[in-house]
Amino acid sequence: MKRILIVCGTGIATSTVIADKVRKRLAERGLDVKIDQTKVSELHRGAKGYDVIVATTDVPQSIDIPVVKGMPFLTGVGVDKALDDVERHLAD
């Protein structure tokens, strides 16, 4: 199963909301994915095994996994485009 990592500052607030939305919206597109969330300060341990990161913060440049901005999942503005980006990276 494809895996998505949701990243925010605390790992419990915005990432929880975004994980919820991403799961729901991808399910609507017929995609079943595994979603985890973490705080950005934990990212130094790497993000091995994930296909795409959705983040509301800057992600360290050492992470070589594609990153999609998570804010559209909060505001609803530009969410379809963000989903398209996530889906494209999952397909890669």
Place this chain on the structure above:
Amino acid sequence: MIEPAFVRVGLRAADWEDALRQLSAELQSAGHVTSDHAQAVVDRELRYPTGLPGERYGVAIPHADPEYTALAGIGVATLAEPVSFRMMGDADEEVAVSVVVMLALQDAEAQLAMLRQLAELIADGDRLADIAQATGPDDIRAVLSAIDEEQS
């Protein structure tokens, strides 16, 4: 529905930090956060800004780590004049914020329902506008109490 710890209409704030300190004080007097929460929420806003451009009104969702929370909850305030916050995920950008929702967070599951409802509010331009244009606390409480988790 969301039961807020407090609501404030037309808060006067000199800048984002002033707004955060005033709202933290409200959360503290309602018993939701510790006395060092104000500095923690300001520090966190500097590192991870929370301004979000909504459809019509900017909203900010400042919060600190769970260690500063005594009791999970949210406080909602509208600002008399919009205040500039830095944008979540793009700290070079600024957002004129009219509505501030301050979160007192605890770990994970306990607050999932609250976060879902909050998400619905933030993504709903009409509801956010109703809050931004509120003329009294009851207007805000009415919007919050009409939020249904199932719709999110």
